[in-house]
Amino acid sequence: xxxxxxxxxxxxxxxxxxxxxxxxxxxxxxxxxxxxxxxxxxxxxxxxxxxxxxxxxxxxxxxxxxxxxxxxxxxxxxxxxxxxxxxxxxxxxxxxxxxxxxxxxxxxxxxxxxxxxxxxxxxxxxxxxxxxxxxxxxxxxxxxxxxxxxxxxxxxxxxxxxxxxxxxxxxxxxxxxxxxxxxxxxxxxxxxxxxxxxxxxxxxxxxxxxxxxxxxxxxxxxxxxxxxxxxxxxxxxxxxxxxxxxxxxxxxxxxxxxxxxxxxxxxxxxxxxxxxxxxxxxxxxxxxxxxxxxxxxxxxxxxxxxxxxxxxxxxxxxxxxxxxxxxxxxxxx
Amino acid sequence: xxxxxxxxxxxxxxxxxxxxxxxxxxxxxxxxxxxxxxxxxxxxxxxxxxxxxxxxxxxxxxxxxxxxxxxxxxxxxxxxxxxxxxxxxxxxxxxxxxxxxxxxxxxxxxxxxxxxxxxxxxxxxxxxxxxxxxxxxxxxxxxxxxxxxxxxxxxxxxxxxxxxxxxxxxxxxxxxxxxxxxxxxxxxxxxxxxxxxxxxxxxxxxxxxxxxxxxxxxxxxxxxxxxxxxxxxxxxxxxxxxxxxxxxxxxxxxxxxxxxxxxxxxxxxxxxxxxxxxxxxxxxxxxxxxxxxxxxxxxxxxxxxxxxxxxxxxxxxxxxxx
Amino acid sequence: xxxxxxxxxxxxxxxxxxxxxxxxxxxxxxxxxxxxxxxxxxxxxxxxxxxxxxxxxxxxxxxxxxxxxxxxxxxxxxxxxxxxxxxxxxxxxxxxxxxxxxxxxxxxxxxxxxxxxxxxxxxxxxxxxxxxxxxxxxxxxxxxxxxxxxxxxxxxxxxxxxxxxxxxxxxxxxxxxxxxxxxxxxxxxxxxxxxxxxxxxxxxxxxxxxxxxxxxxxxxxxxxxxxxxxxxxxxxxxxxxxxxxxxxxxxxxxxxxxxxxxxxxxxxxxxxxxxxxxxxxxxxxxxxxxxxxxxxxx
Numbered sequence: 045x046x047x048x049x050x051x052x053x054x055x056x057x058x059x060x061x062x063x064x065x066x067x068x069x070x071x072x073x074x075x076x077x078x079x080x081x082x083x084x085x086x087x088x089x090x091x092x093x094x095x096x097x098x099x100x101x102x103x104x105x106x107x108x109x110x111x112x113x114x115x116x117x118x119x120x121x122x123x124x125x126x127x128x129x130x131x132x133x134x135x136x137x138x139x140x141x142x143x144x145x146x147x148x149x150x151x152x153x154x155x156x157x158x159x160x161x162x163x164x165x166x167x168x169x170x171x172x173x174x175x176x177x178x179x180x181x182x183x184x185x186x187x188x189x190x191x192x193x194x195x196x197x198x199x200x201x202x203x204x205x206x207x208x209x210x211x212x213x214x215x216x217x218x219x220x221x222x223x224x225x226x227x228x229x230x231x232x233x234x235x236x237x238x239x240x241x242x243x244x245x246x247x248x249x250x251x252x253x254x255x256x257x258x259x260x261x262x263x264x265x266x267x268x269x270x271x272x273x274x275x276x277x278x279x280x281x282x283x284x285x286x287x288x289x290x291x292x293x294x295x296x297x298x299x300x301x302x303x304x305x306x307x308x309x310x311x312x313x314x315x316x317x318x319x320x321x322x323x324x325x326x327x328x329x330x331x332x333x334x335x336x337x338x339x340x341x342x343x344x345x346x347x348x349x350x351x352x353x354x355x356x357x358x359x360x361x362x363x364x365x366x367x368x369x370x371x372x373x374x375x376x377x
Numbered sequence: 378x379x380x381x382x383x384x385x386x387x388x389x390x391x392x393x394x395x396x397x398x399x400x401x402x403x404x405x406x407x408x409x410x411x412x413x414x415x416x417x418x419x420x421x422x423x424x425x426x427x428x429x430x431x432x433x434x435x436x437x438x439x440x441x442x443x444x445x446x447x448x449x450x451x452x453x454x455x456x457x458x459x460x461x462x463x464x465x466x467x468x469x470x471x472x473x474x475x476x477x478x479x480x481x482x483x484x485x486x487x488x489x490x491x492x493x494x495x496x497x498x499x500x501x502x503x504x505x506x507x508x509x510x511x512x513x514x515x516x517x518x519x520x521x522x523x524x525x526x527x528x529x530x531x532x533x534x535x536x537x538x539x540x541x542x543x544x545x546x547x548x549x550x551x552x553x554x555x556x557x558x559x560x561x562x563x564x565x566x567x568x569x570x571x572x573x574x575x576x577x578x579x580x581x582x583x584x585x586x587x588x589x590x591x592x593x594x595x596x597x598x599x600x601x602x603x604x605x606x607x608x609x610x611x612x613x614x615x616x617x618x619x620x621x622x623x624x625x626x627x628x629x630x631x632x633x634x635x636x637x638x639x640x641x642x643x644x645x646x647x648x649x650x651x652x653x654x655x656x657x658x659x660x661x662x663x664x665x666x667x668x669x670x671x672x673x674x675x676x677x678x679x680x681x682x683x684x685x686x687x688x689x690x691x692x693x694x695x696x697x698x699x
Numbered sequence: 700x701x702x703x704x705x706x707x708x709x710x711x712x713x714x715x716x717x718x719x720x721x722x723x724x725x726x727x728x729x730x731x732x733x734x735x736x737x738x739x740x741x742x743x744x745x746x747x748x749x750x751x752x753x754x755x756x757x758x759x760x761x762x763x764x765x766x767x768x769x770x771x772x773x774x775x776x777x778x779x780x781x782x783x784x785x786x787x788x789x790x791x792x793x794x795x796x797x798x799x800x801x802x803x804x805x806x807x808x809x810x811x812x813x814x815x816x817x818x819x820x821x822x823x824x825x826x827x828x829x830x831x832x833x834x835x836x837x838x839x840x841x842x843x844x845x846x847x848x849x850x851x852x853x854x855x856x857x858x859x860x861x862x863x864x865x866x867x868x869x870x871x872x873x874x875x876x877x878x879x880x881x882x883x884x885x886x887x888x889x890x891x892x893x894x895x896x897x898x899x900x901x902x903x904x905x906x907x908x909x910x911x912x913x914x915x916x917x918x919x920x921x922x923x924x925x926x927x928x929x930x931x932x933x934x935x936x937x938x939x940x941x942x943x944x945x946x947x948x949x950x951x952x953x954x955x956x957x958x959x960x961x962x963x964x965x966x967x968x969x970x971x972x973x974x975x976x977x978x979x980x981x982x983x984x985x986x987x988x989x990x991x992x993x994x995x996x997x
Contacts, residue, residue: 391834391838395834395835395837395838396838399842403854406851407856408856518982518983522930522975522978522979522982524953524978526934526937526953526971527953527970527972530960530967533960534964534965534967637846640845640938641845641934655853658853659849660939671842671849674843675843678843682841
């Protein structure tokens with residue numbers, strides 16, 4: 045696939061993506077509410093957050109599997125769906141998605157080879173050519189096509205199914221792969237194997253990843269940059285090492301503090317976060333985290349903190365923006 | 378709760394409207410001129426004029442439907458082609474006789490079916506349990522496979538022809554008008570049709586009851602009840618209370634079956650209900666009577682389903698949210 | 700094109716024994732279910748008897764005889780006796796299987812195609828299309844099935860074809876509901892979303908990913924309708940709708956023989972037994988199919 049925009053052009057730019065799901069009987073779940081970011085070519089962007097924060101909806105928005113209510117997508121310099129931009133069909137060829145290994149990630153009535161070959165068939169390949177491409181993709185993910193090609197999903201282990209899922213995405217020779225909780229359901233040992241497979245594929249095929257997970261350790265391990273989501277919006281973003289070493293947003297700090305430690309001397313002394321997240325149908329005014337934030341002040345309820353620019357290390361918190369009116373803001377400056 | 382009822386009522390209204398529309402259309406899917414379809418064959422000019430005006434055949438279809446609906450809502454379904462009596466009178470009398478059957482058959486069927494099902498569901502595993510299990514499954518399969526009118530015929534052959542214990546058909550000496558459920562002699566005529574109608578759904582009711590009981594019995598709270606030291610009988614009472622809403626839904630469906638089933642069963646016993654009326658209407662090609670009888674039966678069915686749903690909502694808090 | 704497509708697999712692939720697919724497993728499970736096997740064979744016998752009725756029937760089913768009317772079982776070579784016109788009942792039972800099977804299977808196949816397509820359409824399209832289709836179906840569903848069949852064929856005026864149309868109209872809403880439910884469930888699954896992510900069109904997704912998964916529940920449901928259809932069809936004939944005399948039909952035979960219960964009571968019951976047995980066969984085979992197809996694929 046040609047590299048149209050050149051190496052400096054980000055692979056994907058998302059600007060102000062929004063998706064509200066109407067609730068029968070009034071109101072809407074604000075699953076994704078104004079999310080902006082960019083992914084550079086060849087990098088891995090990690091997206092973390094609690095379950096229900098809108099990660100999966102975001103993943104689906106990136107491929108227009110769910111139509112966004114507002115916002116723009118620019119794929120390698122071309123606006124998605126715009127008159128002179130990239131078509132949806134072309135986007136879905138160049139960007140692919142790997143779903144979580146669940147009971148339904150593969151068609152139960154289809155052998156693995158047919159599942160993988162479906163993509164090439166959609167591109168208009170003949171049955172034999174599509175099957176050959178599927179075999180090639182299976183081989184790439186470390187599955188012998190002779191042995192595993194004819195197997196039905198119920199004859200595969202979790203790790204094997206996930207490899208088939210990856211092969212299905214690769215069969216279209218994408219440049220961008222969105223991994224939605226792609227290793228979350230796997231055993232730890234299998235997870236490690238699949239992660240190293242993903243790393244190898246990225247190197248060999250020059251892929252760009254958007255890696256979505258609730259597992260901080262995994263995200264830290266694979267990501268170049270991370271995006272922390274809370275209740276449908278971005279709380280913090282920046283280079284992975286930076287964010288994990290010096291978290292700016294109180295929510296990120298809470299997330300990091302709640303990790304299990306292998307060191308018995310560093311046990312979590314107290315619950316770092318209290319209560320469940322508020323309903324995304326009715327998020328708090330101003331800063332969405334303020335209801336659970338230990339540093340909340342009146343200004344947090346009044347104004348929505350700016351998420352800052354897309355580059356560098358940024359946080360949507362009044363405490364890091366000088367002049368925001370928060371008592372801690374002065375200290376940050 | 379009030380919202381659930383309101384929603385359910387709002388849902389039933391368009392259904393009732395649609396059912397009426399289908400019944401209205403019956404005259405138009407009948408072959409030939411709709412006017413001839415609803416007119417007695419020897420009608421005079423004056424009568425033709427009356428019928429024409431009542432149906433409004435010269436007006437567009439929606440107007441005809443509105444006119445027909447308006448008349449139907451006031452109980453006017455036109456005249457029977459065969460008897461020239463108002464359809465409402467014919468249908469009214471027949472429905473009353475069908476109801477007599479239903480009033481006896483429904484409780485009988487439910488009592489026997491639910492009893493058998495509870496027994497099978499609560500029986501200890503082992504010989505007795507397995508036997509009851511097979512009995513329930515067997516009656517259910519036979520129930521859905523047997524032509525109910527043939528079952529009636531066989532019962533007539535055994536109990537009326539061979540044994541002469543019961544009368545084969547009719548409603549007794551006085552006929553439909555003189556019939557009284559309080560008179561011992563008249564009750565004899567009720568036995569065979571009621572048993573025929575009741576027998577068919579017994580197996581299905583038993584099977585669903587058994588399934589409902591088994592499901593509830595498998596839940597954690599039953600174990601808790603036992604652990605608390607309740608007697609087995611008390612546990613069964615709790616189980617039945619929790620299985621009741623599910624059983625109710627099945628019974629609602631079976632009531633519908635009984636209404637429909639009477640169409641085929643009544644002619645066997647010459648029981649002058651809606652089924653026999655329909656049979657006669659078919660033979661005489663009496664479309665107005667067909668229309669009136671079908672609409673009344675269907676609306677009763679819709680109303681029953683509505684009642685069952687509401688009752689279920691009242692009994693089971695989980696249903697209310699749906 | 701990058702390097703991925705350049706490396707094709709080895710020219711001569713090793714042939715492995717074919718794995719049993721879904722249908723292979725269903726077949727295997729069916730064969731291990733004795734009740735289903737027995738009733739399947741009985742069903743087959745009934746079908747064969749109806750198809751080859753001219754070859755095995757001892758008499759012409761239309762041949763009347765004034766002398767030999769309403770004779771008992773075994774009378775002068777009539778194993779099941781004769782009817783009110785002196786016709787051989789066994790011959791009429793054999794031939795009657797034809798209309799019973801035709802009216803049992805025909806409307807179900809038709810309703811399966813139409814109702815199934817409508818259900819898949821309603822389930823896949825969703826939105827107002829789905830609502831419109833399903834609410835229309837609800838109206839027809841609001842009638843007890845016998846009532847609707849009698850209403851439609853009663854208004855259209857009897858005959859085998861009208862009876863079959865009426866029965867098909869009775870079954871379409873039911874099949875449609877099953878297909879819609881199954882489609883709605885499958886549509887929301889990840890593999891359908893993955894198929895959409897490949898940029899596939901709706902037709903391709905429906906054909907490759909939906910139909911295969913919707914087919915099983917629709918097939919199971921439709922198979923259970925065959926016995927219902929046989930019962931309803933014979934019921935229509937019994938009421939004077941459906942098959943017209945003198946064509947041999949079980950329901951019709953019951954309705955005419957009914958007049959003679961005081962003369963030959965048990966001879967009159969024979970056609971009903973044929974309906975009962977046939978309907979039970981289809982019922983049990985359908986039950987067996989249902990449990991055999993309930994393969995947990997996960």
